[in-house]
Amino acid sequence: xxxxxxxxxxxxxxxxxxxxxxxxxxxxxxxxxxxxxxxxxxxxxxxxxxxxxxxxxxxxxxxxxxxxxxxxxxxxxxxxxxxxxxxxxxxxxxxxxxxxxxxxxxxxxxxxxxxxxxxxxxxxxxxxxxxxxxxxxxxxxxxxxxxxxxxxxxxxxxxxxxxxxxxxxxxxxxxxxxxxxxxxxxxxxxxxxxxxxxxxxxxxxxxxxxxxxxxxxxxxxxxxxxxxxxxxxxxxxxxxxxxxx
Amino acid sequence: xxxxxxxxxxxxxxxxxxxxxxxxxxxxxxxxxxxxxxxxxxxxxxxxxxxxxxxxxxxxxxxxxxxxxxxxxxxxxxxxxxxxxxxxxxxxxxxxxxxxxxxxxxxxxxxxxxxxxxxxxxxxxxxxxxxxxxxxxxxxxxxxxxxxxxxxxxxxxxxxxxxxxxxxxxxxxxxxxxxxxxxxxxxxxxxxxxxxxxxxxxxxxxxxxxxxxxxxxxxxxxxxxxxxxxxxxxxxxxxxxxxxxxxxxxxxxxxxxxxxxxxxxxxxxxxxxxxxxxxxxxxxx
Numbered sequence: 108x109x110x111x112x113x114x115x116x117x118x119x120x121x122x123x124x125x126x127x128x129x130x131x132x133x134x135x136x137x138x139x140x141x142x143x144x145x146x147x148x149x150x151x152x153x154x155x156x157x158x159x160x161x162x163x164x165x166x167x168x169x170x171x172x173x174x175x176x177x178x179x180x181x182x183x184x185x186x187x188x189x190x191x192x193x194x195x196x197x198x199x200x201x202x203x204x205x206x207x208x209x210x211x212x213x214x215x216x217x218x219x220x221x222x223x224x225x226x227x228x229x230x231x232x233x234x235x236x237x238x239x240x241x242x243x244x245x246x247x248x249x250x251x252x253x254x255x256x257x258x259x260x261x262x263x264x265x266x267x268x269x270x271x272x273x274x275x276x277x278x279x280x281x282x283x284x285x286x287x288x289x290x291x292x293x294x295x296x297x298x299x300x301x302x303x304x305x306x307x308x309x310x311x312x313x314x315x316x317x318x319x320x321x322x323x324x325x326x327x328x329x330x331x332x333x334x335x336x337x338x339x340x341x342x343x344x345x346x347x348x349x350x351x352x
Numbered sequence: 353x354x355x356x357x358x359x360x361x362x363x364x365x366x367x368x369x370x371x372x373x374x375x376x377x378x379x380x381x382x383x384x385x386x387x388x389x390x391x392x393x394x395x396x397x398x399x400x401x402x403x404x405x406x407x408x409x410x411x412x413x414x415x416x417x418x419x420x421x422x423x424x425x426x427x428x429x430x431x432x433x434x435x436x437x438x439x440x441x442x443x444x445x446x447x448x449x450x451x452x453x454x455x456x457x458x459x460x461x462x463x464x465x466x467x468x469x470x471x472x473x474x475x476x477x478x479x480x481x482x483x484x485x486x487x488x489x490x491x492x493x494x495x496x497x498x499x500x501x502x503x504x505x506x507x508x509x510x511x512x513x514x515x516x517x518x519x520x521x522x523x524x525x526x527x528x529x530x531x532x533x534x535x536x537x538x539x540x541x542x543x544x545x546x547x548x549x550x551x552x553x554x555x556x557x558x559x560x561x562x563x564x565x566x567x568x569x570x571x572x573x574x575x576x577x578x579x580x581x582x583x584x585x586x587x588x589x590x591x592x593x594x595x596x597x598x599x600x601x602x603x604x605x606x607x608x609x610x611x612x613x614x615x616x617x618x619x620x621x622x623x624x625x626x627x628x629x630x631x632x633x634x635x636x637x
Contacts, residue, residue, distance in 0.1 A: 114457035192441035200458035201430035
């Protein structure tokens with residue numbers, strides 16, 4: 108069972124290693140810009156949900172950045188499927204679909220972890236006092252797992268590169284902006300509030316923020332994240348099987 | 353060659369919507385056999401390969417490896433096969449060594465054996481000096497050699513070569529032929545080669561299957577296929593184009609040529625003549 112996971116991870120990490128500098132630089136830029144624009148702009152002059160805005164913002168950026176990184180494996184799988192055909196090598200090999208999925212998910216988690224530590228670095232530089240609880244590490248793992256699984260599902264179901272960009276434009280980007288990353292979802296109009304509560308990011312943002320600011324972690328939200336994780340695991344499994352149809 | 357069947361395909365059908373790409377195809381490949389699957393573009397060659405290696409699900413039919421059902425013994429069956437796809441699926445960001453190492457992981461080759469198998473494969477492909485070079489720097493021929501030996505690392509009983517020499521220049525193609533023949537003769541690995549280069553099938557294969565519109569319309573040795581038509585061809589160049597006539601002996605062909613008023617030429621019969629007769633068109637048309 109483990110050799111398939113190890114193989115997929117070996118391939119992905121070795122390809123990443125060759126492009127690590129560029130990839131890390133690219134993934135570090137956007138949270139830094141948000142931090143400069145909103146963090147310095149509002150700083151601690153504005154309070155949101157009882158927190159200085161910059162303290163409210165940093166967990167949001169961690170959520171956003173780790174989502175972007177774990178979900179970015181969709182683009183990479185997409186290229187390896189349609190352009191390099193490397194994914195076919197996984198399908199031909201004597202390994203199960205579950206091994207392929209776990210290998211790719213672990214790679215997504217690996218990428219997300221880099222972005223998390225990067226933002227911890229920014230928080231330190233900006234003098235933001237995060238109160239990191241042990242539960243944060245479990246929650247961020249669940250969050251990255253969830254969006255890596257979604258990435259696999261999407262990358263298997265789409266038919267070409269263009270469709271991938273459409274999913275990003277119509278699903279991922281609005282989700283990032285509306286699900287509590289930059290402002291509390293309670294401020295949204297009722298209609299949008301219903302929509303964002305159907306999306307997984309709303310729950311992971313809330314619990315990640317609580318685990319970094321000394322807030323209380325809502326176990327119902329953790330349960331909802333688990334349901335999304337299981338759902339996305341099943342959709343990923345279905346989607347990989349469908350590639351062979 | 354032995355009589356032990358490595359692969360048995362029975363009534364294999366693959367449809368895409370209303371189009372039938374593979375139509376109840378049946379064949380068996382024995383240990384050490386070298387079989388050519390010939391057909392024009394779109395005849396169904398790649399679809400057959402994809403269906404029998406598990407890249408696409410057949411609509412119906414049975415595939416057996418070592419007399420065991422492929423679907424029911426997926427992992428075990430996949431260990432018996434090596435695949436060289438039409439489009440190289442080597443990772444251009446990895447080195448030759450890393451590409452082969454990835455394959456050893458995928459096939460769960462014991463850690464102790466990995467280095468030796470990779471070195472042997474690189475030697476076999478004459479690529480040992482390029483072990484740590486990224487694939488980006490490889491020529492088309494080097495990539496093809498690497499993808500072929502990669503398919504051998506786990507010692508498969510049968511390898512599928514899907515148009516392995518397409519797009520390569522004649523010199524490199526001949527080098528690849530030598531490598532492929534060495535695999536069949538030294539390692540005794542059965543080979544199913546799809547090609548639309550008739551010359552390739554004629555030079556390499558013990559048996560040739562001709563595929564037309566998803567049906568296998570002929571399955572025999574190249575010699576028997578050719579000589580079913582005759583041994584010599586008289587090509588007559590006239591206003592309508594080229595007319596071909598087939599003769600069992602050179603004397604008969606020469607006699608016919610003597611009676612011919614147009615420009616003409618006598619040549620040995622080739623497998624291509626048989627294919628044209630069978631399918632009504634050239635294989636690479």
